[in-house]
Amino acid sequence: MSTEALDAAPSFPLAGLVKPLVQPLVAVAIAVLVGGLLVLALGENPIEVYSILVHGSLVGWPNFLVTLQMMSPLLFTGLAVAISFRAGLWNIGAEGQMIMGALAAGIVGYAVDLPTALHIPLALIAAFAGGLAWALLPALLRVWLNLNELVVCLMLNPIALLLSGYVSTHLLKAPGPTNKLPDIADTAALPTFSLYSQVNAGFVIGLVLCLVFAVVNGGTKKGFEWKIMGLNPRFAYYGGIRVPLQAVLVMMLSGGIAGLGGAEQVLGEYRAFYDNFSPGYGFDGIAVAMLANFHPVGVVLAAFLFGALNGGSAVLQMMTGLSKYLVQVLQFIIVLILAAQFSWAFLGSRRKAPPAHAAPAAPKEE
Amino acid sequence: MSETPLDVVSISGVVKRFGDFTAIHDASLTVRRGEVHAIVGENGAGKSTLMNILYGLLPRDAGTIELFGRPVTFSGPAEAIAAGVGMVHQHFKLAPSFTVADNIILGSEPLAGYGRIDRARAERDTAAISRRFGLDLDPRAVVGALPVGLRQRVEILKTLYREAQILILDEPTAVLTPQETRELFATMRTLAESGHSIVFITHKLREVLAVSNRISVMRQGRIVATLDNEGVTAQEIAGLMVGRSVLLRVKKAKAEARDEVLLKVDGLEARGERGEAAVDGLSFAVRSGEIVGLAGVQGNGQDELVECIAGLRRPVAGSVEICGTKAVADPRRNRAAGLAYVPADRGGVGLSLASGIWENLTVGHIEEFGRGPFLAIKAARARAAELIRRFDVRGATLDKPAGSLSGGNQQKVQIARELTRDARLVIAEQPSQGVDIGAIESIHRTLVEMRDAGRAVFVVSADLDEIFSLSDRILVIYRGRIVADLVASETDPETVGRYMGGLEEAPPAAAASVSEAADHVH
Ligand SMILES: Nc1ncnc2c1ncn2[C@@H]1O[C@H](COP(=O)(O)OP(=O)(O)OP(=O)(O)O)[C@@H](O)[C@H]1O
Ligand SMILES: [Mg+2]
Numbered sequence: 088m089s090t091e092a093l094d095a096a097p098s099f100p101l102a103g104l105v106k107p108l109v110q111p112l113v114a115v116a117i118a119v120l121v122g123g124l125l126v127l128a129l130g131e132n133p134i135e136v137y138s139i140l141v142h143g144s145l146v147g148w149p150n151f152l153v154t155l156q157m158m159s160p161l162l163f164t165g166l167a168v169a170i171s172f173r174a175g176l177w178n179i180g181a182e183g184q185m186i187m188g189a190l191a192a193g194i195v196g197y198a199v200d201l202p203t204a205l206h207i208p209l210a211l212i213a214a215f216a217g218g219l220a221w222a223l224l225p226a227l228l229r230v231w232l233n234l235n236e237l238v239v240c241l242m243l244n245p246i247a248l249l250l251s252g253y254v255s256t257h258l259l260k261a262p263g264p265t266n267k268l269p270d271i272a273d274t275a276a277l278p279t280f281s282l283y284s285q286v287n288a289g290f291v292i293g294l295v296l297c298l299v300f301a302v303v304n305g306g307t308k309k310g311f312e313w314k315i316m317g318l319n320p321r322f323a324y325y326g327g328i329r330v331p332l333q334a335v336l337v338m339m340l341s342g343g344i345a346g347l348g349g350a351e352q353v354l355g356e357y358r359a360f361y362d363n364f365s366p367g368y369g370f371d372g373i374a375v376a377m378l379a380n381f382h383p384v385g386v387v388l389a390a391f392l393f394g395a396l397n398g399g400s401a402v403l404q405m406m407t408g409l410s411k412y413l414v415q416v417l418q419f420i421i422v423l424i425l426a427a428q429f430s431w432a433f434l435g436s437r438r439k440a441p442p443a444h445a446a447p448a449a450p451k452e453e
Numbered sequence: 454m455s456e457t458p459l460d461v462v463s464i465s466g467v468v469k470r471f472g473d474f475t476a477i478h479d480a481s482l483t484v485r486r487g488e489v490h491a492i493v494g495e496n497g498a499g500k501s502t503l504m505n506i507l508y509g510l511l512p513r514d515a516g517t518i519e520l521f522g523r524p525v526t527f528s529g530p531a532e533a534i535a536a537g538v539g540m541v542h543q544h545f546k547l548a549p550s551f552t553v554a555d556n557i558i559l560g561s562e563p564l565a566g567y568g569r570i571d572r573a574r575a576e577r578d579t580a581a582i583s584r585r586f587g588l589d590l591d592p593r594a595v596v597g598a599l600p601v602g603l604r605q606r607v608e609i610l611k612t613l614y615r616e617a618q619i620l621i622l623d624e625p626t627a628v629l630t631p632q633e634t635r636e637l638f639a640t641m642r643t644l645a646e647s648g649h650s651i652v653f654i655t656h657k658l659r660e661v662l663a664v665s666n667r668i669s670v671m672r673q674g675r676i677v678a679t680l681d682n683e684g685v686t687a688q689e690i691a692g693l694m695v696g697r698s699v700l701l702r703v704k705k706a707k708a709e710a711r712d713e714v715l716l717k718v719d720g721l722e723a724r725g726e727r728g729e730a731a732v733d734g735l736s737f738a739v740r741s742g743e744i745v746g747l748a749g750v751q752g753n754g755q756d757e758l759v760e761c762i763a764g765l766r767r768p769v770a771g772s773v774e775i776c777g778t779k780a781v782a783d784p785r786r787n788r789a790a791g792l793a794y795v796p797a798d799r800g801g802v803g804l805s806l807a808s809g810i811w812e813n814l815t816v817g818h819i820e821e822f823g824r825g826p827f828l829a830i831k832a833a834r835a836r837a838a839e840l841i842r843r844f845d846v847r848g849a850t851l852d853k854p855a856g857s858l859s860g861g862n863q864q865k866v867q868i869a870r871e872l873t874r875d876a877r878l879v880i881a882e883q884p885s886q887g888v889d890i891g892a893i894e895s896i897h898r899t900l901v902e903m904r905d906a907g908r909a910v911f912v913v914s915a916d917l918d919e920i921f922s923l924s925d926r927i928l929v930i931y932r933g934r935i936v937a938d939l940v941a942s943e944t945d946p947e948t949v950g951r952y953m954g955g956l957e958e959a960p961p962a963a964a965a966s967v968s969e970a971a972d973h974v975h
Contacts, residue, residue, distance in 0.1 A: 308819050308828045315816055319805035325765060325796065326816035327785040 107385070110428065111378050115392070118420040125416065131407060140414070143402025144395035150402070152284035156356070158394025159286060160185070160365075162293030163348025164372025165379060165386040167218075170300060171341040173381040175317035176334055180225065180240030181345040182369025183247030184218035188346020190251045191217030192353045193360025194259065196271030206274040211292075211350050218346020219339045221247060226338035230331040236338070248363070255362040266362035277355035289351025296344060300383040313337055345369065374422045377429070393418060459486045460522075461650050462507065462619060467516030469502055469674075471857070474848065476502045478674040479516070484619065489641055489651045491661040491682075494671030494694055495889040496861025497847035500654045501543075503671070504621045507652075508540040509533035520619075539612025540621040543628075543860060543887070547607060549597030554579040556596050557611050582614055587643055598727070600752050602633030609640065620644065621652045624860070626660055627887050630750045630915050631950065638664045656861070656889050658687040659918075670694055695891040705901045708925035713741040714774075715791070715878045715909035716762070721771035723757045731757040733933035734771070741877065744900065744910040746924030746941070748917060750953050754933035755913050756797070759882055763787060763794045765802075776877050788817065793876035795867055797883045797913075803867040806856030810846070811837035813855045814870050844869040845892065860887040865896075872899055879903055882913045897923055917946045931955045 123133035144154045164181040171178035192214040201209060225239035254268070261269040277288040304310040316323040316330055324330040348368065353360050375393055379385030400414035462484040469477035477499045484490050492500050505511045507518060509527030517524055520536055527533045530540070547556045554575045563571045563578065579592035588606050596604060605625060612620055622641075626634045641651050641664055655661060661668055662682060669679045670693045678693050716739040725731030731754040739745045749755050760766035762773050764780060764787040773780035776791035788794075796803040804813050814837040815822065822829045822836075834851055841849045846865045848858060855866055864887055872879065881900065885893040900923060904910050914920050920927060921941060929937040929952040937952040 306828060306830065307826050308823050309826065311812070311815070311819065311828050315805055315808060315812060318807045319801075321802050322805045323816065325763070325784050325794075325802050327788045327819075328816070329785060 107380055107382065111380065111385070111389070111425075114378065114421050114424040114428070117424050118417050121420050122413070122417045126409070126413070129409065131409060136403065136407065136409065136413075139403050139406050140396070140399040142399075143406075144399035148281075149283035150398065152281055152286050153401075154391070154395045154398040155290055156284040156286040156394075157397040158390040159290040159293055159351050159355070160348045160368040161371055161375050161390035161393055162290070162297060162386065163351060164345050164369050165375030165390050166293070166297050166300060166372075166383055167341040167345035167348070168372045168376035169379055169381040169383060169386050170304075170313070170344070171337055172376055173304070173317050174313040174334070174337045175320055176226075176229075176337055176341070177235075177237040178222060178225070178240055178338060178341050179237055179373060180222060180243050180369070181341070181348075181372045182365065182367065183240070183244040184221040184342040184345035185349040185352075185369050186247040186251050186365060187221040187349070188214035188218035188343075189349025189353045189360055189364065190254060190268075191346070192275075192350040193255075193268045193271065196275035196354055197269040197359070199275075200272065201274060203274045206272065207277065207354070210271075210275045210354055211347060214346045214350035214353075215343040216346070218349065219343040221346070222338045222342020223335070226335045229338075230334055244369070251360070252362050255360055261359070268360040270359045271354060275354055276358055277351070279355065285356040287351070287355030289347075289355040292347065293351065294387065296347070297383040297387050304383060309333070309336075345372070348372075371418070374418060374425075377425045378421060460484065461486050461520065462652075463519045464503070464507065465517055465519075467503065467506060467518065468514045469499070469506060469511065470514050476674055476848075477506070477513075480671070480674065480676050481516075482669055482676050482679070484650050484652060485667075486650055487645050487648050488666040489645050489653055489664055491653045491655065491665035491668045492671060493655065493658070493661055493668065493690060495847070496865070496887070496892060497859040498671040498694075498889075499674040500671055501623055501859065504540065504623060504652065504654065507533070508538055508621060534612075534615050534617070537616060537618035538621070539615060539617030539619070541605065541608040541612065541623065541625060543624040547596050547604060547611075549595075551596055552592065553590055553594050553596060553599075553607050554592035556607055557582075557592075557614050559611075561615060578614070579610070582610055586610070586613060586640070586647075588640060600633075601628045602630065602636065605629070605633075605637070606640075613644075617649070619650045619652070621654075623654045624656070624887055625653070626655055626657060628751070628915070630953075631917060632750070632954070634660070656887065656893075657918075658690050658890065661690065662687060672696065691890055694889065706905070708743045708904065711741045711907065714738045715741050715776050716880075716911060717772075717774040718758075718762070719772050719774075721758065721761060721773060722769045723754075723761050723766060724769055725754075725757055731933055732761065732768070735930075735933065735935055736771075737928055737935055737938065739878070739909040739911050741907050741909050742904060743925045744904050744912060744923050745926045745928060746920035747911065747913045747928050747930055748920045748949050748953055749915075749930035751915055753930050755882075755930055757933075758930070759794075759796075759880060759913055762880060763792065763796075788874075788876070791877040793871040793874040793879045795871045795879075795881040795884055797886065799863055799867050799886075800856075804855045804863060806863075807854055809852045810841065810849050810855050810858070810866060811851040813866055814840055817870060817874060840869040840873065845895070861889055861892060864888050865892060868896055868899075872903065876908075878909050878911070880911045880913070883915065884912060885914075885916070885919055893919075917949060920949070921946060929953055 126133040126136045144150055164185055167181045167184065168178060192210045195210040195213040199206065199209065221243060224243065225236040228234040228239055229236040256266040259268050261267050279285055279287040312323065312328045312333055316328060316333060320330050352364060357364060371393060375386055375389040378389035396414045396417060400411035403409055403413065404411040460483045465481040467477055467480045468475065480499070480503055494500050502511065506513045509530045509532055519525065525536060548559065557579050558575045563574045576592040583590045588610055590603065590606055590610065596607060625637060629637060641653065645651055653665060665682050667679055667681055668685070668690065669676050670690065671677065672694060719736050721732050721735045722730065723732040735758065747755055757766060761768045762780060764782050764784040767782040775787055778790035780787050780790065800806055811834050815833045819828065822833045837851055844865045846858070846862050846869065848862060855863055858866065868884065884896055884900065888896060900910050900912070912920065912923050924941045927939045927941050927944065927949060928935050929949060931953065932955065939949065
């Protein structure tokens with residue numbers, strides 16, 4: 088064994104940067120290939136279709152800004168899912184948490200009268216609290232009663248949708264035919280940057296959050312503890328990490344971040360809470376987080392890819408006979424490949440490593 | 454075995470690389486029909502890897518393997534099993550909620566038509582095969598409720614049910630009591646006499662000499678010698694393994710126990726997994742400057758006892774004090790009170806196998822590297838590198854997952870992490886589990902040094918050799934109670950063995966007076 092290998096610094100910093108990119112890039116490449124065959128089967132030219140997609144999402148300011156707008160909510164939901172999954176907490180409730188955050192922001196946005204300097208922060212805090220509250224229940228049930236958070240989160244998603252629907256179509260409905268809350272006050276609106284798209288200050292907030300969590304994960308005690316907890320909670324607990332407390336904390340942060348994603352939509356894009364506004368950003372967040380390998384910087388890249396696909400899809404529908412859902416098919420293929428790799432690695436680790444070494448049963452998933 | 458020795462397995466020139474690390478260099482080995490062939494070697498020498506290659510779990514990079522004279526290349530264990538090779542891993546792979554019969558037939562179920570499993574036949578077959586090999590087992594018992602020794606028997610029967618001719622046992626005795634070990638050896642001899650070949654990996658040289666026909670020594674990925682078990686001594690084998698002479702028993706000065714009690718257990722009661730009274734009103738104390746060994750047959754409450762002390766289990770009654778602080782059901786607080794703990798279940802509790810080695814070495818020391826909310830990662834990694842060198846963890850780099858280390862080197866990682874904590878009470882469960890003799894020597898020496906530095910050391914081990922080599926005082930646990938408290942230098946393994954088997958129960962008064970006497974000695 089060479090002693091250089093024991094240097095405190097990681098041995099190949101460059102390889103360290105490139106390696107995490109390989110797996111997601113392979114997944115994307117396969118998806119592009121399969122998607123191309125699909126387009127071929129539908130009687131269109133795949134090269135043409137892809138160039139329309141790329142053009143429609145990246146080339147020219149307006150298209151590019153639409154892509155940024157499309158990726159904004161995914162920054163939040165992707166980050167929310169990534170930090171919880173990394174800590175071994177299967178928060179698949181980002182959709183519900185985002186809706187509750189949006190609802191809270193929507194109410195504070197119109198019902199309160201404050202100067203901008205206070206109104207925006209208050210509305211953001213409300214959104215954070217809304218998402219947090221929706222994540223707290225599964226967290227507490229998990230810690231107290233050992234109920235699987237995955238199931239509870241999943242059940243809370245439709246409840247959030249129905250509850251916000253009731254509020255926005257009955258309780259606090261704005262006058263008029265549309266199912267929405269009254270428009271938010273101008274003092275609560277997140278500024279937009281351009282006429283071409285609704286990309287707004289929320290995008291910057293999402294970006295900053297991702298960078299902050301990159302630092303948290305990579306350089307703080309908490310980030311270290313969460314990672315250990317995610318890989319073996321029994322070991323973490325034995326080693327003096329307050330696993331139940333940290334689990335609640337991570338879930339609250341995760342829910343709060345998803346809630347902020349709702350604020351980005353309501354305060355920045357729509358300027359009111361609309362019933363049923365989300366096309367499933369919370370679920371896309373799961374795909375984004377997986378593609379990102381749960382790394383916050385990866386979330387930015389993956390959200391950009393998904394945002395570009397969504398942005399380009401509208402153009403695609405206009406320019407060809409293809410449905411914009413083709414893009415969703417591409418996204419699904421990516422998710423499928425990642426999920427397959429995930430379970431493959433999981434199976435592989437059970438087949439290969441344990442016989443020679445320890446790990447009879449994977450740390451019992453409580 | 455009077456017929457001409459026939460090589461049933463012949464491995465030659467096998468090479469195995471993991472990335473740019475070569476685990477097996479040009480290894481060659483033959484196994485004869487009807488022999489017990491022991492393989493010994495230091496941790497990380499490549500024993501498990503070589504056997505995993507033979508069993509089809511790992512592909513080889515070069516070399517040939519012949520089985521019954523025909524070259525083979527298995528792409529998975531299923532093919533190896535079909536060709537008559539069976540393997541029992543150190544960590545069993547049974548389904549704990551299934552019965553013995555279910556486990557044995559799992560994967561080659563007898564069918565009763567319409568794809569239904571023929572339960573009755575499964576049980577008949579199981580009973581028949583256990584009778585045939587003299588391995589007593591109740592086919593309907595639920596595996597999870599069986600003691601380790603019997604679970605191992607299920608594993609062995611499982612391979613025999615698939616008609617294995619060659620049986621690989623990877624460190625089968627690491628988890629057994631002396632009694633169970635003797636039974637296993639009897640089984641191995643019977644199997645060998647009926648024409649099976651057995652490859653037997655172990656770190657216990659006494660076992661090697663007791664049971665094997667031939668002995669192969671592995672060192673750094675090579676088979677360096679194959680000896681007939683005639684006239685060789687443990688010292689010679691140890692020398693071949695390590696390349697230097699080893700102390701098989703650590704030298705230590707007489708204990709100087711001080712009066713300061715660092716672990717006090719008082720009237721402790723705890724329930725086990727199935728709600729039974731596993732720890733049943735148990736009291737004892739460990740003082741600074743002494744090593745106390747807890748001997749007992751596995752499953753007599755020692756796991757539950759230690760979990761209560763560590764804070765991983767909530768006792769029903771009674772109390773535990775660590776360095777004068779009352780222990781609670783929270784490992785964090787008990788650690789802060791001054792506890793270092795090496796758990797027996799290193800894969801589940803003591804390590805995160807998927808995490809890097811430096812991360813495994815840093816858990817439990819996070820505060821030392823805390824700079825406000827930040828973690829001084831560079832410093833933590835530097836310390837980890839230092840520990841890897843100091844504790845001689847072979848095959849380790851900082852970022853390699855702990856699970857890729859050999860069993861014994863994983864053990865060194867958790868020992869290194871715990872014994873470098875600034876804690877006055879050290880609890881070590883099976884401290885030398887799976888560790889080679891060279892490393893045992895250094896682990897034992899470290900524990901004795903800790904004692905001499907005024908710490909209290911509490912060793913829980915199923916291995917009486919280890920208990921006697923380390924302890925100043927020996928407690929024996931039987932059915933959740935301490936049945937004896939003996940001065941190590943004034944007793945012998947036979948006596949302790951009798952207490953362990955519950956054959957002799959010192960009346961409580963007598964036990965107390967023994968312990969008084971022990972106090973006077975110190
Ligand atoms: N999957 C793997 N990836 C990388 N290295 C590995 C892997 N499996 C084993 N090794 C390395 O190969 C070497 C041999 O390991 P092996 O498990 O065969 O040792 P062993 O002789 O069984 O040791 P022990 O007595 O400690 O069980 C070790 O250095 C180990 O770190
Ligand atoms: Mg091994």
